[in-house]
Amino acid sequence: xxxxxxxxxxxxxxxxxxxxxxxxxxxxxxxxxxxxxxxxxxxxxxxxxxxxxxxxxxxxxxxxxxxxxxxxxxxxxxxxxxxxxxxxxxxxxxxxxxxxxxxxxxxxxxxxxxxxxxxxxxxxxxxx
Amino acid sequence: xxxxxxxxxxxxxxxxxxxxxxxxxxxxxxxxxxxxxxxxxxxxxxxxxxxxxxxxxxxxxxxxxxxxxxxxxxxxxxxxxxxxxxxxxxxxxxxxxxxxxxxxxxxxxxxxxxxxxxxxxxxxxxxxxxxxxxxxxxxxxxxxxxxxxxxxxxxxxxxxxxxxxxxxxxxxxxxxxxxxxxxxxxxxxxxxxxxxxxxxxxxxxxxxxxxxxxxxxxxxxxxxxxxxxxxxxxxxxxxxxxxxxxxxxxxxxxxxxxxxxxxxxxxxxxxxxxxxxxxxxxxxxxxxxxxxxxxxxxxxxxxxxxxxxxxxxxxxxxxxxxxxxxxxxxxxxxxxxxxxxxxxxxxxxxxxxxxxxxxxxxxxxxxxxxxxxxxxxxxxxxxxxxxxxxxxxxxxxxxxxxxxxxxxxxxxxxxxxxxxxxxxxxxxxxxxxxxxxxxxxxxxxxxxxxxxxxxxxxxxxxxxxxxxxxxxxxxxxxxxxxxxxxxxxxxxxxxxxxxxxxxxxxxxxxxxxxxxxxxxxxxxxxxxxxxxxxxxxxxxxxxxxxxxxxxxxxxxxxxxxxxxxxxxxxxxxxxxxxxxxxxxxxxxxxxxxxxxxxxxxxx
Ligand code: SF4
Ligand code: SF4
Ligand code: SF4
Numbered sequence: 166x167x168x169x170x171x172x173x174x175x176x177x178x179x180x181x182x183x184x185x186x187x188x189x190x191x192x193x194x195x196x197x198x199x200x201x202x203x204x205x206x207x208x209x210x211x212x213x214x215x216x217x218x219x220x221x222x223x224x225x226x227x228x229x230x231x232x233x234x235x236x237x238x239x240x241x242x243x244x245x246x247x248x249x250x251x252x253x254x255x256x257x258x259x260x261x262x263x264x265x266x267x268x269x270x271x272x273x274x275x276x277x278x279x280x281x282x283x284x285x286x287x288x289x290x291x292x293x
Numbered sequence: 294x295x296x297x298x299x300x301x302x303x304x305x306x307x308x309x310x311x312x313x314x315x316x317x318x319x320x321x322x323x324x325x326x327x328x329x330x331x332x333x334x335x336x337x338x339x340x341x342x343x344x345x346x347x348x349x350x351x352x353x354x355x356x357x358x359x360x361x362x363x364x365x366x367x368x369x370x371x372x373x374x375x376x377x378x379x380x381x382x383x384x385x386x387x388x389x390x391x392x393x394x395x396x397x398x399x400x401x402x403x404x405x406x407x408x409x410x411x412x413x414x415x416x417x418x419x420x421x422x423x424x425x426x427x428x429x430x431x432x433x434x435x436x437x438x439x440x441x442x443x444x445x446x447x448x449x450x451x452x453x454x455x456x457x458x459x460x461x462x463x464x465x466x467x468x469x470x471x472x473x474x475x476x477x478x479x480x481x482x483x484x485x486x487x488x489x490x491x492x493x494x495x496x497x498x499x500x501x502x503x504x505x506x507x508x509x510x511x512x513x514x515x516x517x518x519x520x521x522x523x524x525x526x527x528x529x530x531x532x533x534x535x536x537x538x539x540x541x542x543x544x545x546x547x548x549x550x551x552x553x554x555x556x557x558x559x560x561x562x563x564x565x566x567x568x569x570x571x572x573x574x575x576x577x578x579x580x581x582x583x584x585x586x587x588x589x590x591x592x593x594x595x596x597x598x599x600x601x602x603x604x605x606x607x608x609x610x611x612x613x614x615x616x617x618x619x620x621x622x623x624x625x626x627x628x629x630x631x632x633x634x635x636x637x638x639x640x641x642x643x644x645x646x647x648x649x650x651x652x653x654x655x656x657x658x659x660x661x662x663x664x665x666x667x668x669x670x671x672x673x674x675x676x677x678x679x680x681x682x683x684x685x686x687x688x689x690x691x692x693x694x695x696x697x698x699x700x701x702x703x704x705x706x707x708x709x710x711x712x713x714x715x716x717x718x719x720x721x722x723x724x725x726x727x728x729x730x731x732x733x734x735x736x737x738x739x740x741x742x743x744x745x746x747x748x749x750x751x752x753x754x755x756x757x758x759x760x761x762x763x764x765x766x767x768x769x770x771x772x773x774x775x776x777x778x779x780x781x782x783x784x785x786x787x788x789x790x791x792x793x794x795x796x797x798x799x800x801x802x803x804x805x806x807x808x809x810x811x812x813x814x815x816x817x818x819x820x821x822x823x824x825x826x827x828x829x830x831x832x833x834x835x836x837x838x839x840x841x842x843x844x845x846x847x848x849x850x851x852x853x854x855x856x857x858x859x860x861x862x863x864x865x866x867x868x869x870x871x872x873x874x875x876x877x878x879x880x881x882x883x884x885x886x887x888x889x890x891x892x893x894x895x896x
Contacts, residue, residue, distance in 0.1 A: 179591040181584035182390065186363030190511065195295070197363050198397060198505030207453070210439075210477050213581050213595040213608075245453070255450045260503035282363075284522065284589035285582070 180215035184279035221248035295509035296358035296813035307407030327357035331373030355402030357789020361393030368585035376484035388585030389476035398502025459497035461641025468698035478608035509814030517807035528797030540612035541571030565625035603632035616724035617648025623674030640688025649721025718743030729859030749779035780826030844883030
């Protein structure tokens with residue numbers, strides 16, 4: 166499991182969200198639902214910036230210290246690109262139950278579905 | 294039900310009521326979804342002879358079974374209504390993420406009926422549906438509307454997931470060139486569907502959904518998705534040309550074939566084509582590649598113009614509007630064309646029709662039929678500033694823009710020269726001159742919504758040689774080719790796929806069948822799909838018949854039939870193709886015979 170990592174190159178992402186469909190349908194029987202995906206793409210349509218974010222650990226409460234990040238010269242609230250399954254956000258929690266979702270580097274041996282489906286080179290696998 | 298949600302939301306804007314209804318599975322199977330099913334619903338529910346801008350018209354937003362499922366380029370929703378610009382059946386389709394989100398909320402589509410007294414917008418958050426006041430949104434551009442609706446949503450993370458389709462000032466003013474915009478820059482563009490939305494005082498639909506879409510057979514569907522992606526990745530157009538340059542890749546190709554509309558179609562090649570080509574665009578204004586939902590092609594281009602006169606940012610321009618606003622207006626300034634396109638997106642107008650109408654106005658002006666006093670500005674060919682200024686006036690309904698905002702046909706008529714309108718059934722023609730690609734002439738003439746390239750793109754074979762290279766200059770055999778593309782397109786549209794998949798060699802019924810069967814479990818046979826495409830095309834025809842159209846309306850502008858141009862210095866020889874087309878379709882006098890109708894189960 167720890168033999169590979171996923172590399173995200175947001176500059177190549179087209180905001181297509183194909184990864185979201187792939188991850189969700191891989192984890193649920195016969196269902197496609199971005200809301201159940203462990204990868205979500207933050208899309209800023211005003212600036213056409215697309216940031217794929219892969220779900221990390223569950224946190225019980227939102228951060229007390231908030232900050233902004235500057236990416237490609239544009240400023241964003243860090244919560245937009247954070248990977249935590251956090252109670253203040255809609256992402257990375259099952260919509261009905263609130264159960265946290267976390268990337269499990271799926272496939273056996275790991276063959277992440279999101280990477281497999283991404284046709285634009287934004288997601289790739291790095292062997293370590 | 295799989296692939297579909299099986300539910301449609303019916304909203305009556307007159308009394309502010311709504312209800313969720315079940316879709317009939319038999320009907321779905323016969324009409325596939327989206328364009329086909331929407332046409333069937335409209336055909337059954339309205340009298341095709343009504344005024345498109347009256348409360349009696351209905352406005353249907355409908356997904357296809359593949360929309361939002363993860364099928365590559367399965368991003369599309371369709372808007373079906375009676376078209377204000379053409380008075381024909383309208384189906385305009387749009388990518389982005391709006392359709393998929395609507396489906397995630399649990400609806401295949403929405404039927405709007407009646408007309409609200411005050412401006413409203415529809416809010417959908419899964420089962421929570423509200424008709425909300427939109428007085429503050431009225432008059433706003435599409436971008437402002439998007440921002441304001443999202444700002445109203447308390448939870449900013451819900452706002453972030455919300456997808457919006459809306460109209461701009463053009464739709465509010467019921468300009469017959471008005472479109473519906475979603476994701477800020479994607480358009481359900483043609484035939485004036487935005488005006489219907491405006492006539493109903495419906496400013497926007499905002500939707501968010503988290504319910505999920507059921508897939509019939511996970512393994513089969515995944516296999517079909519991979520197979521479709523492999524095909525798309527092996528196609529030169531879908532894997533190289535479109536991702537690298539977007540649709541503007543066509544500018545140089547089409548110009549070399551001498552079928553590029555120039556100076557309102559007085560000529561068919563443009564000396565300055567290189568200045569407005571995809572290559573130039575990529576080297577100067579493109580900042581990023583963008584894709585609709587689950588699209589492995591990503592043809593959309595984000596662009597930015599820095600020149601002080603035309604400063605702006607947005608998406609596009611696309612091939613068609615580069616030509617209609619560019620060479621057809623004698624304009625070689627890409628920055629101005631981009632600016633006019635941004636304005637169209639923000640004000641909510643169809644870029645093709647706006648360009649076509651301005652080109653007509655420019656020829657009227659050059660020939661002295663339209664004066665500077667009337668137009669309020671010099672509308673000479675090549676006047677880039679006038680292109681931008683007039684686009685804005687049309688979008689806002691100001692001055693002479695108000696006259697032009699109803700399209701090229703009434704304009705040319707008003708100034709006594711209807712022959713200078715370059716379109717069919719009042720729809721401005723897209724950017725391929727049929728005098729050098731004969732099949733497209735037949736396509737323009739017979740298309741059920743007027744001169745249109747995305748109803749049967751025989752260009753794919755005639756010029757691009759995608760599935761098979763055929764001679765664009767001959768008329769023999771074109772009737773069959775056009776019919777094949779028309780029927781296939783009806784299925785691709787109805788399925789919810791982007792038509793660009795058909796620009797990939799071998800992406801024909803088999804691929805669509807694989808995806809449809811995986812998602813829906815319908816086990817469609819190829820024959821059944823071919824017949825469904827035929828059925829949809831014939832039903833659209835019947836709608837037009839009831840709307841008062843006749844065989845005489847299947848006609849091209851005189852210029853294309855009488856003034857030679859193009860590589861062979863030829864005219865479009867429509868009369869050599871049309872009788873065969875009717876015969877192969879099983880039509881008499883331009884419309885399906887009783888026999889044909891019963892074969893397809895149509896009434
Ligand atoms: S599939 Fe790739 S390109 Fe598309 S949104 Fe996901 S990471 Fe971005
Ligand atoms: S690796 Fe697997 S679980 Fe993790 S985001 Fe990608 S598809 Fe989802
Ligand atoms: S090919 Fe272009 S228009 Fe079609 S779905 Fe993909 S990005 Fe959208």
